[in-house]
Amino acid sequence: MKFKVLxxxxxxxxxxxxxxxxxxxxxxPAFIPVGTQATVKGLTVEQLKEIGAESVLCNTYHLYLRxxxxxxxxxxxxxxxxxxxxPIWTDSGGFQVFSLGAAMEHGVGKIxxxxxxxxxxxxxREGELEHIISKKEKFTRVTxxxxxxRSHMDGSRHFLTPEKSIKIQENLGADLxxxxxxxxxxxxxxxxTKKSLIRTHRWAKRSLxxxxxxxxxxxxxxxxxxxxxxxxxxxxxxSRMHFDGIGIGGALGNTKKEMYKILGWVTPLLPEKKPxxxxxxxxxxxxxxxxxxxxxxxxxxxxxxxxxxxxxxxLDGESLNIKSGRYxxxxxxxxxxxxxYTCQNYxxxxxxxxxxxxxxxxPILTTIHNLYFMERLMKRVRESIK
Amino acid sequence: MKFKVLxxxxxxxxxxxxxxxxxxxxxxPAFIPVGTQATVKGLTVEQLKEIGAESVLCNTYHLYLRxxxxxxxxxxxxxxxxxxxxPIWTDSGGFQVFSLGAAMEHGVGKIxxxxxxxxxxxxxREGELEHIISKKEKFTRVTxxxxxxRSHMDGSRHFLTPEKSIKIQENLGADLxxxxxxxxxxxxxxxxTKKSLIRTHRWAKRSLxxxxxxxxxxxxxxxxxxxxxxxxxxxxxxSRMHFDGIGIGGALGNTKKEMYKILGWVTPLLPEKKPxxxxxxxxxxxxxxxxxxxxxxxxxxxxxxxxxxxxxxxLDGESLNIKSGRYxxxxxxxxxxxxxYTCQNYxxxxxxxxxxxxxxxxPILTTIHNLYFMERLMKRVRESIK
Numbered sequence: 001m002k003f004k005v006l007x008x009x010x011x012x013x014x015x016x017x018x019x020x021x022x023x024x025x026x027x028x029p030a031f032i033p034v035g036t037q038a039t040v041k042g043l044t045v046e047q048l049k050e051i052g053a054e055s056v057l058c059n060t061y062h063l064y065l066r067x068x069x070x071x072x073x074x075x076x077x078x079x080x081x082x083x084x085x086x087p088i089w090t091d092s093g094g095f096q097v098f099s100l101g102a103a104m105e106h107g108v109g110k111i112x113x114x115x116x117x118x119x120x121x122x123x124x125r126e127g128e129l130e131h132i133i134s135k136k137e138k139f140t141r142v143t144x145x146x147x148x149x150r151s152h153m154d155g156s157r158h159f160l161t162p163e164k165s166i167k168i169q170e171n172l173g174a175d176l177x178x179x180x181x182x183x184x185x186x187x188x189x190x191x192x193t194k195k196s197l198i199r200t201h202r203w204a205k206r207s208l209x210x211x212x213x214x215x216x217x218x219x220x221x222x223x224x225x226x227x228x229x230x231x232x233x234x235x236x237x238x239s240r241m242h243f244d245g246i247g248i249g250g251a252l253g254n255t256k257k258e259m260y261k262i263l264g265w266v267t268p269l270l271p272e273k274k275p276x277x278x279x280x281x282x283x284x285x286x287x288x289x290x291x292x293x294x295x296x297x298x299x300x301x302x303x304x305x306x307x308x309x310x311x312x313x314x315l316d317g318e319s320l321n322i323k324s325g326r327y328x329x330x331x332x333x334x335x336x337x338x339x340x341y342t343c344q345n346y347x348x349x350x351x352x353x354x355x356x357x358x359x360x361x362x363p364i365l366t367t368i369h370n371l372y373f374m375e376r377l378m379k380r381v382r383e384s385i386k
Numbered sequence: 387m388k389f390k391v392l393x394x395x396x397x398x399x400x401x402x403x404x405x406x407x408x409x410x411x412x413x414x415p416a417f418i419p420v421g422t423q424a425t426v427k428g429l430t431v432e433q434l435k436e437i438g439a440e441s442v443l444c445n446t447y448h449l450y451l452r453x454x455x456x457x458x459x460x461x462x463x464x465x466x467x468x469x470x471x472x473p474i475w476t477d478s479g480g481f482q483v484f485s486l487g488a489a490m491e492h493g494v495g496k497i498x499x500x501x502x503x504x505x506x507x508x509x510x511r512e513g514e515l516e517h518i519i520s521k522k523e524k525f526t527r528v529t530x531x532x533x534x535x536r537s538h539m540d541g542s543r544h545f546l547t548p549e550k551s552i553k554i555q556e557n558l559g560a561d562l563x564x565x566x567x568x569x570x571x572x573x574x575x576x577x578x579t580k581k582s583l584i585r586t587h588r589w590a591k592r593s594l595x596x597x598x599x600x601x602x603x604x605x606x607x608x609x610x611x612x613x614x615x616x617x618x619x620x621x622x623x624x625s626r627m628h629f630d631g632i633g634i635g636g637a638l639g640n641t642k643k644e645m646y647k648i649l650g651w652v653t654p655l656l657p658e659k660k661p662x663x664x665x666x667x668x669x670x671x672x673x674x675x676x677x678x679x680x681x682x683x684x685x686x687x688x689x690x691x692x693x694x695x696x697x698x699x700x701l702d703g704e705s706l707n708i709k710s711g712r713y714x715x716x717x718x719x720x721x722x723x724x725x726x727y728t729c730q731n732y733x734x735x736x737x738x739x740x741x742x743x744x745x746x747x748x749p750i751l752t753t754i755h756n757l758y759f760m761e762r763l764m765k766r767v768r769e770s771i772k
Contacts (some may be wrong), residue, residue, distance in 0.1 A: 038739065042746040044433075044727075067739045071715050075735050083731045329457055341430075345469045349461050353424065353453045360428040360746055 001176065001217030001244050003275045009385045013267060013294035016385040019275055021087045021175040022215050023079065024054065028275065028296040029381050031282060031374040032057045032089060033304065037066070038082040040371075041304055042364040045084045050341065051368060052375040055087035055175075057299040060168055061096030065151050065158075069171035077173030089299065090174040092165045092207075092221070095183045095249065095280065097140060097149045142182060144199065162206035170212065178247055178279075179207035181221040186251040193225040193251075201237050208241060217244035219277060226253040228265050235269035246270050248295070249279040260289050267294040284317045284377060291381055303374050307366040310355050313373040320348075322366065327352040340372035341365075387562065387603030387630050389661045395771045399653060399680035402771040405661055407473045407561040408601050409465065410440065414661065414682040415767050417668060417760040418443045418475060419690065423452070424468040426757075427690055428750040431470045436727065437754060438761040441473035441561075443685040446554055447482030451537050451544075455557035463559030475685065476560040478551045478593075478607070481569045481635065481666065483535045484526060528568060530585065548592035556598065564633055564665075565593035567607040572637040579611040579637075587623050594627060603630035605663060612639040614651055621655035632656050634681070635665040646675050653680040670703045670763060677767055689760050693752040696741045699759040706734075708752065713738040726758035727751075 007016040019026040026032075033040050033048065035056040040048055048056065058078060063069060075081050078088055141148040146161030165180035181200045184193050200223050211218045220243035224230030238246060248266055252259040263278070270276055275296045281287070282300020290298070303313060310323040312334045320334060333343035334351065342351075342365040354362030393402040405412040412418075419426050419434065421442040426434055434442070444464060449455060461467050464474055527534040532547030551566035567586045570579050586609050597604045606629035610616030624632060634652055638645040649664070656662055661682045667673070668686020676684070689699060696709040698720045706720060719729035720737065728737075728751040740748030 037743040037745055038736070039743075039745050039747045042750070044747070044750070047430075062743075066743060067714060067735065071735070074715060075717060075733060081733070081736055081739075083736075328453060329460060331461060347461060347467070349453065349457070350424070350467055350469075353467075357423040357448075357452060359423055359425050360749070361425045361430070363746070364428070364430070 003245070003273065005272065007385060009292070012292035014291045014381075014385050015294060015296060016382055017275065017296055019087070019176075019297075021217070023085060023087045023175055026054045026087055026297070027382060029287075029291045029378055029385075030054065030297045031287065031303075031378050032297060032299040033371050033374070034059070034299055034301045035082070035084075036301070037062050038072075038078060040367070041308065042360065042367050043371075045082070047341075047368060048084075048371070049086075051372045052379075053086075053371065055089060056084060057089040057091065058082075058172070058174065059096060060090045060093040060165065060172065063090075063172060064093060064160075064168050065153055069168040073171040073173070077171075079173065087176065088174040089176040089277075090169050090172050090178070091279065092178040092180040093160055093168070094147075094165070094178075094181045094221075097147050097160055098183045098185070142196075142199075144202075146180075146203075147182070162203040163210040166207055166210040166218075170214075170216065174216065176217050176219065176245070178219045179204050179221055179243070181223055181249060183250050184223060184225050186226070186254055188225060188251070190225075190227055190230075193223075193227060194230055197223050197230050197234055201234070204238060204241060204243075208243065219243055219245040219247040221247040221249045221279070222266055223250040225251045226258055226262060231262055231265045232269060235266045239269060239271050239274075243274070245275040245277060247277045247279055252281070256283075256286060256289075259286065260293065263290055263293045263295065270294070282374070284313070287377065288381065291385075303370040304367050307370040308363040310362070310366065311370075312351075312366055313370045315373075322348060322351045322362075323355045324352075334366075334369050335373075338369065338372065338376070340369050342369040342372075389631070389659065391658065393771060395678075398678035400677045400767075400771050401680060401682060402768055403661065403682055405473070405562075405683075407603070409471060409473045409561055412440045412473055412683070413768060415673075415677045415764055415771075416440065416683045417673065417689075417764050418683060418685040419757050419760070420445075420685055420687045421468070421470075422687070423448050424458075424464060426753070427694065428746065428753050429757075431468070433727075433754060434470075434757070435472075437758045438765075439472075439757065441475060442470060443475040443477065444468075444558070444560065445482060446476045446479040446551065446558065449476075449558060450479060450546075450554050451539055455554040459557040459559070463557075465559065473562065474558075474560040475562040475663075476555050476558050476564070477665065478564040478566040479546055479554070480533075480551070480564075480567045480607075483533050483546055484569045484571070528582075528585075530588075532566075532589075533568070548589040549596040552593055552596040552604075556600075556602065560602065562603050562605065562631070564605045565590050565607055565629070567609055567635060569636050570609060570611050572612070572640055574611060574637070576611075576613055576616075579609075579613060580616055583609050583616050583620055587620070590624060590627060590629075594629065605629055605631040605633040607633040607635045607665070608652055609636040611637045612644055612648060617648055617651045618655060621652045625655060625657050625660075629660070631661040631663060633663045633665055638667070642669075642672060642675075645672065646679065649676055649679045649681065656680070668760070670699070673763065674767065677771075689756040690753050693756040694749040696748070696752060697756075698737075698752055699756045701759075708734060708737045708748075709741045710738070720752075720755050721759075724755065724758065724762070726755050728755040728758075 002020040005015045005017045017028040036059045148159050162180040169177040182196045220238040222234040224234040277297045278295045282302050311319040327348040330348035388406040391401045391403045403414040422445045458467050534545050548566040555563040568582045606624040608620040610620040663683045664681045668688050697705040713734040716734035
């Protein structure tokens with residue numbers, strides 16, 4: 001993998017760049033659509049290409065559990081399996097191990113309010129903290145070696161280590177992969193977050209040692225919760241190592257403002273020559289702020305998830321709920337200024353009908369719109385840096 | 387609408403023909419995919435065209451109830467509404483009024499075994515007859531004027547007459563529409579079927595009288611259950627009238643053999659110059675037999691419905707259940723001889739994974755395969771007549 005910074009913005013830390021992989025290039029800043037289970041829900045790869053997507057991100061945790069990374073390897077790897085010949089990213093599995101265990105179930109997201117229309121991401125109330133932590137213990141057990149967890153599908157027990165995460169990601173064969181980390185929750189205190197961070201750094205070393213680097217690039221991940229000294233320590237530690245790229249993950253505070261503050265601590269400490277990925281963030285304003293702070297790539301399930309729920313993204317940062325009765329006879333497209341397949345060919349009335357009639361085409365067409373919206377947004381971001 | 391018989395088979399009554407409409411041609415014999423709610427479930431119109439579909443059939447009953455035929459008219463008609471610029475058929479609503487009321491709920495289909503993989507279509511046992519008929523009365527009440535029925539969606543009461551069915555179909559604006567009829571059940575006796583048939587013929591006259599014929603063609607429908615004299619009477623009666631085409635509907639006996647026998651009574655009595663449509667039938671062997679008896683077009687939900695359940699059609703008349711664990715690591719496509727998008731790009735292993743993971747793309751890709759299978763079948767049928 002090669003990364004080039006082509007241009008830097010004058011009035012911010014924004015960078016225009018390009019990531020080159022064996023399977024093609026990614027122009028940055030870029031938003032990466034998520035295809036958790038080796039499919040961006042409802043779309044064919046041709047539809048994804050028509051939207052303009054240059055890469056997709058799949059989830060190691062899900063694919064390890066089903067159909068299994070070894071099965072995918074025997075079938076020729078993830079690209080062949082899902083018929084996607086452009087770059088693929090896989091995460092380390094760490095986030096899902098923790099989040100599917102307890103945090104997600106209790107509506108604890110990365111920050112309090114993640115995305116317009118997104119239901120999750122509401123921070124638990126103080127009183128619930130103890131209950132959630134204790135419940136979490138039932139699902140995951142962290143040791144120096146790794147994490148024991150139960151599958152969210154069948155409750156079966158599994159053990160994930162840095163070495164195993166790398167091995168799984170090598171079997172899957174994505175172009176861009178991530179080191180194994182513990183993703184702490186906004187509910188964790190300073191003591192736990194610090195203890196976890198030090199362990200995550202030992203895991204980063206082990207991830208790098210296990211990595212063979214054949215046609216793959218490995219990103220290290222910066223954790224440290226919402227604590228300044230921990231985030232700074234993490235940024236310096238991960239930057240010193242021989243990772244190909246830098247991921248910024250974990251709990252990013254309780255509000256958007258806190259997230260921007262955390263990014264402001266971290267990005268000045270990162271090497272200029274390595275690409276920076278902000279994990280799991282994809283709201284319009286967050287992306288724009290993070291780009292200005294020097295982040296290159298983003299992934300987030302929100303644009304596709306809210307699409308399946310009938311929420312279409314609009315340029316003003318709002319979303320339109322196409323299921324609302326007010327659109328029953330509306331002849332307009334979702335967005336008159338949008339050039340996507342959906343807006344070029346279908347009315348709000350038709351989309352409203354599809355959702356009311358529980359037709360698959362409703363989520364499909366809205367997903368196409370939302371992903372095109374994200375591509376259009378990123379194109380504007382890249383042009384503004386030029 | 388114009389219909390031309392281009393060639394007749396030497397050893398059967400099969401005909402090669404072409405239906406010309408304002409929105410394009412349909413080469414016959416043809417299988418028409420069903421898009422009940424103004425969408426062939428899961429597919430975009432581009433995907434349908436890539437498969438080779440020349441027309442689709444939508445259901446008047448469903449679209450009348452939601453979003454409403456007047457709403458669709460105000461939105462520019464069904465073609466514009468669903469972005470399909472090729473020919474559209476709509477049925478009269480009669481079948482759904484009766485079948486959604488009682489017959490379907492009790493698994494009474496048009497014939498006993500409708501399609502490989504199709505669950506419905508099992509004839510009720512003798513003892514259940516009375517219960518079913520009495521329950522049906524709750525949902526539908528037939529008078530000389532028309533049928534009162536309850537919506538399967540919200541239980542609201544509606545009244546459908548021949549005049550109203552034609553008006554609705556004119557509002558929808560399909561190219562090929564059907565007269566309003568009573569679709570009797572295989573459970574009805576001779577007396578009721580006869581009484582119903584005579585009324586259906588009065589409704590046929592009223593349908594024709596109400597029909598304005600602006601860019602639309604109207605098919606009359608032959609009913610008469612499994613009774614020879616009634617089917618023959620119906621064939622003669624409908625043939626004498628000024629319909630543009632002839633539909634063959636209703637209860638077609640208890641077995642496939644009975645259905646072929648019924649078609650054998652009917653088709654020799656039909657005018658050569660009018661196209662003939664067999665309503666709701668789409669199994670491979672049934673189509674081949676019916677084509678040989680002189681039927682030109684077919685519609686059926688089975689190929690798309692069973693696809694969504696993971697059943698892929700194969701050339702030997704069998705179907706493959708892609709959800710079966712045996713396909714977990716199978717590198718083959720659904721069918722090695724198939725040229726469809728799905729078979730050209732995806733393994734059984736990937737499809738198996740998509741269904742297990744409850745991903746929309748599983749039903750989508752299998753629907754593409756099954757509809758392509760039907761197109762390929764009909765192409766072969768047309769070539770064999772040549």
